[in-house]
Amino acid sequence: MRVNFTVNGRPQEADDVWEGESLLYVLRERMGLPGSKNACEQGECGSCTVRLDGVPVCACLVAAGQVQDREVVTVEGLADYAKHRQDTHPGGGCASGACGTTLDEAKRWQSKPTDGRAGEAAPLSPIQQAFIDAGAVQCGFCTPGLLVAADELLENSPSPSDQDIREALSGNLCRCTGYEKILDAVRLAAARQEEAVQS
Amino acid sequence: MDFLRPASWEEALAAKAEHPTAVPIAGGTDVMVEINFDHRRPEYLLDLNRIGELSEWEVGQESVRLGASVPYSAIMEHLRAELPGLALASHTVASPQIRNRGGVGGNLGTASPAGDAHPALLAAGAEVEAESVRGTRLIPIDAFYTGVKRNALEPDELIRAVHIRKADGPQQYSKVGTRNAMVIAVCAFGLALHPETRTVRTGIGSAAPTPVRAKEAEAFLNAALDEGGFWESGKIITPAIAKQFAALASGACNPIDDVRGTAKYRRHAVGIMARRTLGWTWEQYRGAGRTLEGAA
Numbered sequence: 001m002r003v004n005f006t007v008n009g010r011p012q013e014a015d016d017v018w019e020g021e022s023l024l025y026v027l028r029e030r031m032g033l034p035g036s037k038n039a040c041e042q043g044e045c046g047s048c049t050v051r052l053d054g055v056p057v058c059a060c061l062v063a064a065g066q067v068q069d070r071e072v073v074t075v076e077g078l079a080d081y082a083k084h085r086q087d088t089h090p091g092g093g094c095a096s097g098a099c100g101t102t103l104d105e106a107k108r109w110q111s112k113p114t115d116g117r118a119g120e121a122a123p124l125s126p127i128q129q130a131f132i133d134a135g136a137v138q139c140g141f142c143t144p145g146l147l148v149a150a151d152e153l154l155e156n157s158p159s160p161s162d163q164d165i166r167e168a169l170s171g172n173l174c175r176c177t178g179y180e181k182i183l184d185a186v187r188l189a190a191a192r193q194e195e196a197v198q199s
Numbered sequence: 200m201d202f203l204r205p206a207s208w209e210e211a212l213a214a215k216a217e218h219p220t221a222v223p224i225a226g227g228t229d230v231m232v233e234i235n236f237d238h239r240r241p242e243y244l245l246d247l248n249r250i251g252e253l254s255e256w257e258v259g260q261e262s263v264r265l266g267a268s269v270p271y272s273a274i275m276e277h278l279r280a281e282l283p284g285l286a287l288a289s290h291t292v293a294s295p296q297i298r299n300r301g302g303v304g305g306n307l308g309t310a311s312p313a314g315d316a317h318p319a320l321l322a323a324g325a326e327v328e329a330e331s332v333r334g335t336r337l338i339p340i341d342a343f344y345t346g347v348k349r350n351a352l353e354p355d356e357l358i359r360a361v362h363i364r365k366a367d368g369p370q371q372y373s374k375v376g377t378r379n380a381m382v383i384a385v386c387a388f389g390l391a392l393h394p395e396t397r398t399v400r401t402g403i404g405s406a407a408p409t410p411v412r413a414k415e416a417e418a419f420l421n422a423a424l425d426e427g428g429f430w431e432s433g434k435i436i437t438p439a440i441a442k443q444f445a446a447l448a449s450g451a452c453n454p455i456d457d458v459r460g461t462a463k464y465r466r467h468a469v470g471i472m473a474r475r476t477l478g479w480t481w482e483q484y485r486g487a488g489r490t491l492e493g494a495a
Contacts, residue, residue: 018200022234042232042235043231043293043297044381057299060231061227061232062300063202063227063244065202066246066248170294171293171295171297171380
């Protein structure tokens with residue numbers, strides 16, 4: 001079957017999609033967006049977390065056919081998504097992307113690959129930068145899912161408590177770090193966000 | 200495999216009538232796991248995501264009509280006052296990502312004995328609104344679970360909504376697992392006080408082939424509370440009554456040994472949860488003016 005949907009602000013079309021295929025497979029294998037990781041395939045690990053119409057979901061549990069006409073944001077589009085949020089909705093959030101982006105903005109809004117070297121090639125979202133600065137990345141496999149989940153947390157609760165952070169990230173497994181640096185990174189991003197709003 | 204994408208409820212019913220083997224998919228949190236692991240290759244997938252009304256709820260006089268696809272996260276956020284037991288249960292479901300997609304309709308459709316919503320529905324009192332092209336019927340929750348992963352739905356029926364009685368007293372929910380997130384219940388217990396009718400209802404999860412009520416325990420407790428005048432006086436429930444209630448709740452289990460726990464452990468834990476949830480709800484009932492909302 002054919003599926004049309006929006007990924008990181010761009011209309012996309014996937015052909016010959018198998019009916020039982022997951023959104024994750026379509027993103028990784030058909031659209032060349034391997035940022036969302038494939039690990040457990042049962043919603044346990046959160047490595048494939050993406051935003052579906054603004055809502056964080058496990059892409060492995062969304063049937064490809066279910067995303068017809070809907071909007072997906074992956075970790076590849078996170079920096080642009082966060083920038084758009086800051087430009088168009090300062091201090092707030094743009095969950096659905098239905099805010100009416102101007103044509104000019106839409107034209108400029110593209111997902112660009114980074115070279116993976118501490119963001120030298122392209123600007124990072126605040127949460128991505130915080131992960132680097134806090135040393136929250138080890139093997140990196142869980143990082144994309146954590147970034148998408150943490151970014152959504154900061155969008156909806158600007159000064160989250162430690163409990164809020166733990167709960168928001170409870171669906172994302174990391175087997176390297178023991179989570180402390182990840183929590184540090186989210187606290188750092190929250191603190192920077194607050195500073196930016198105040199100044 | 201065929202992917203059916205009905206744009207309306209009527210179209211969905213027609214599709215299900217035409218293809219009774221079609222597997223409904225909403226949140227996908229059960230169905231997609233089975234497909235990803237090659238445990239299931241349904242001939243037809245029936246996508247319900249495009250039917251917006253399934254994600255809506257109405258709060259009525261007596262009950263809440265909860266659309267089958269209302270995600271757990273919405274129940275937690277918006278229905279804590281009306282459905283405190285179910286809101287607490289929803290909070291124990293997996294992770295935020297899963298709670299954003301999964302809903303009670305899927306829990307009922309899968310009818311796993313370990314489904315988190317079931318004990319709360321049994322304790323609150325509920326009816327499942329099942330519909331087909333032949334018509335609509337309300338299935339009492341007590342008659343809905345018919346076996347391990349089996350329910351009372353006919354092949355051409357779909358779950359449209361669940362009618363859950365609004366709380367008229369405190370409700371609690373307790374679940375045993377190895378951590379707070381991403382846990383399939385080892386066993387679970389829901390309890391609701393119904394001061395208007397002076398009754399207590401319960402629900403046991405993951406400790407019998409289906410979710411069940413501890414009916415003997417309820418009958419014993421209802422009689423004991425009535426005889427002792429507890430509802431009027433608001434006295435502390437005597438330990439002897441609580442102990443007997445717990446023993447009878449434990450006796451209502453018919454568990455198995457499996458990877459998550461032994462039958463013996465489950466029986467024991469259900470007794471403990473019965474006693475605790477009774478204590479928590481009764482304290483809430485005694486403390487006049489306290490909120491009836493779930494604590495989580």
